[in-house]
Amino acid sequence: MKYLFYALFLSVGFLSLGQETIEKDSITVLQEVIVSDTLTAKNSIGIVPSQIIGAKIFQNHSPVDLVNSINQVSGVYTLSGALNTNRITIRGVGARTPFGTDKLRLYYNNIPVTNGTGFSTIEAFDLENLTSVEIIKGPKATGFGTNLGGAIVLNTKRIRNRSTRLTNNTTIGSYGLFKNSLGFTHSDDTFHLTLQYGHTEIDGYRENNRFERDGLLLNSNFKLSQKSELGLLINHIDYTAQIASSISQSAFDEDPTQAAFTWKSAQGFESNNYTLIGLTHHYTINSWLKNTTSLFYTYLDHYEPRPFNILDEYTNGYGFRTLFSGKRNLAKKELSYTLGGELYKDEYTWETLDNLYEENNGNGSLEGEQISDNKEFRRQFNGFATLTYPFSNAFSAQIGININKTKYDFRDLFNTGTGNKNAERNFDVLLLPSLDLNYRVSSNGNLYANISRGYSNPSLEETLTPDGLINPDIKQETGTNYELGLTLGNTQKKLKFNMAIYRMDIKNLLVAERVGDDQFIGRNVGKTKHQGLDLDLSYSIPPIVKINLTPFISYTFSDHSFVNFVDDDNDFSGNPLTGVPKHRLNSGIQANFGNGFYINTVFQFVDEIPLTDANSLSSDSFSILNTKMGYRTLLFKDLTLGINFGINNIANTRYARSVLINARSFGGREPRYFYPGNDRNYYGGLRLSYPL
Incomplete structure (x- = not known):
């Protein structure tokens, strides 16, 4: 608790969520950027509030640590069991998912990359390729899926000035960390190109925890005419990650570096080969109508030997997204509107095989006989429209509607003839309206309100019975969100205050019940109530002897509960x-000394987490303190040098960075609830940038 008191003292009244880096006279300098809820969100979502994380937020942490960057946003919490095992929750939605991220929609440069059952894999994208992350909390985002958790939009780098530049960033650190990112950028009046190659490897804090990834990003834009622009995006990631898995309380207390016994014996791992190809066309039709249309294809090849079986799967996905937007005068006011839709289809093929690791003389996993062979065709369509009208200079309103249609078509290719389990699930059409109101209370402040409906699809496991059949009784979760918020900020953008209170009632709660080592079934069992407060506050103190100080605080209060939940x-x-x-709580301070030297310190407090539905067991609360310092300067005539050094978990706290809820005990063993966080660790980096 002493760190909690330190953080409160350090940061009461302040919050800064970031800065952005721009190139000026060949020297990297820091500029302030708004990183907070704004009532004019990016990506054509009208007056719906969203949270923007700027590139400098990422640079305040290790380049392999996207999690801490996201966790600096109130209302959003990412539990990370390893670099390849992350679960993002927004206002409690998705917290009951056993593994991975679902119940939100993920976009990469406005291209949907969430799969057909609603799962998103943020670890498939390299942090150093991003310039910003936009987070929309709750189902407010009519044009981005209206999922109960909300939407996250990842944006890649795009330089704005005319230049050609070669950049290399190398980071080394504890646990054998080595990361190198080599980038080439070119921009002129009609053409932009970013080509980025990255390699990451780390042995990890725990046993059987090595991670190795290679990634390539190509992002280009061609200006075809004054009205037309064509963009090509190719993102490829190839990574292999050993899996230490969760451990029991006794193992956590004894030695948190150990892997789960069976996963260590099987030398369990996952191998992923992921490719995203997108073609986007922007066209200005006339003065009051614009269109952006994207065509995309995704491919995932996943291989995962587990102690209980070996999973071999691949997914082919494709679709399109189109958005028309514009403005017209109506009754001497400017009416804004959007109209669009997106279709995502994928073909998911998977098989499981016996894992004969116990017969492999200690050499790890070994393929045995085939256990299953399945295919599923999944299709999801979202149509959307919004109208925004300013009734006065101070008051404006936006109405929106989203139409969702989801279909699963399951094929059992292993059991043929009379034992065939082919089945189809065609969910009902969902109409999901929203209403947003915005009132300007002063030149620097806005009061907003939102009422919106949202949904969540069941995962693949939740749609199947224990016998592998489609469950015809499973329903989509639906909920209604009520939100009231206030944003304040002076014209110099030194002070930023953002507060939101909300309540969301969710019915047809989906519960994934574990009935075996790798077997879950889904049931709709009741209702939940999500209510709470999100608070972000920042203040950039006027320079004192050329020193710029930016203290900050971000606080989340979550009062979420089961309203009606009877399980057996x-x-x-x-x-x-x-x-x-x-x-x-996240808080800290960033100092820029004006001579190229900077230092950033971030404190995080996480309260205890209930681990069982009966609330009979909880994880311990914990506090973590991280710091990073660096120096930037100009070498020779054009060569820019940046060096940095960071320490994570300064107090060497033992804590669980992620947990597995309602863990079951099999074979008389203790249930495995905990994914240990790293102990005190260090990293340092060298960045070189040279104009060509």
Whole structure:
């Protein structure tokens, strides 16, 4: 708790969520950027508030640590079991998912990359390729899927000035960390190109924890005419990650570096080969109508030997997204509108095989006989429209509608003839309206309100019965969000204050019940109530002897609970929602000394997390303190040099960075709830940038 008091003292009244880097006279300098809820969100979503994380936020952390950057946003919490095992929750939505991220929609340069059952893999994208991340909390984003958790839009780098530049950034650190990112950028009046290659490898803090990734990004834009622009995006990631898995309380207390016994014996790992190809066309039709249309293809080849079996799967996905937007005068006011839709289809093929690692003389996993062979065709369509009208100089309103249609078509290719389990699930059409109101209370402040409907699709496991059949009774989760918020900021953008209170009622709660080592079934069991407060506050202190100080604080209060949840003979109604900390705090201070030297210190407090629906067990609360310092200067005539050094977990706290809720005990063993966080660790980097 002493760190909590330190952070409160350090940061009461302040919050800064970032800065951006621009090139000026060949020297990298820092400029302030708004990193907060704004009522004019990017990506044509009208007055819906969203949260923007700038590139400098990423640079305040290790380049392999996207999680801490996202966790600096109130209302958003990422649990990270390893670099390849992340679960993003927004306002408690997605906290009950056993593995991975679902119930939100992920976009990469406005191209949907969430798969057909709603799962998103943010670790498929390199942090150093991003210039910003936009987060829309809750189902407010009519044009981005209206998922209950919300939407996250990843944006890649694009330089604005006319230049050609070669950049290399190398980072080394604890646990054998080595990361190198080599980039080439070119920009002129009609053409922009970014080509980035990155390699990352790290042995990891725990046993059986090595991670190695190679990635290539090509992002280009061609200006075809004054009205037309064509963009090509290719993102390829190839990584192999060993899996230490979760461990029990006894193992966590004894030695948090150990892997789960069976995963270590099987030398479990996952290998992923992922490619995204997108073609985007921007066209200005006339003065009051524009269109952006994207065509895309995704491919994922996934191979994962687990102690209980070996999973071999691949997914082919494709689709399009189109958005028309414009403005017209109506009754002497400017009416804004959007109209569009997106179609995502994928073909998911997977098989499982026996894992004979116990018969392989200690050499790890070995393929045995085939256990299953399946294929599923998944299709999801979202149509959307919004109208925004300013009734006065101070008051404006936006109405929106999203139409969702989802279909699963399952094929059992292993059991043929009378044992065939082919099945189809055609979900009902969902109409999801939203209403946003915005009132300017002063020249520097806005009050906003939102009422919106959202949904979440069941995962693949949740749609199947224990016998592998499509469950015809499973329903989509639906919910209604109510939100009231206030944003304040002076014209110099030194002070930023953002506060939101919300309540979201979700019915047809989906519960993934674990019935085996790798077997889950889904059931709709009740209702949940998500309510809480998000608070972000920042202040950039006027320079003192050329020193710029920016203290900050971000606080999340989550009062989430089961309203009606009866599981067999157990009534959990009224219990706090499993997997969500009630209080969370991020705070710290960034100092820029004006001579190229900077230092950033970030403190994080996470409250205890209920681990069972009965609330009979919780994880311990923890506090983490990280710091990073660096220096930038100009060498010779054009060569820019940047060096940095960072320390994570300064106090060497033992903590669980991720948890597995409602863990079951099999074979008389303890249930495995915990993914240990790293101990005190160090990293340092060298960045060189040269104009060509």
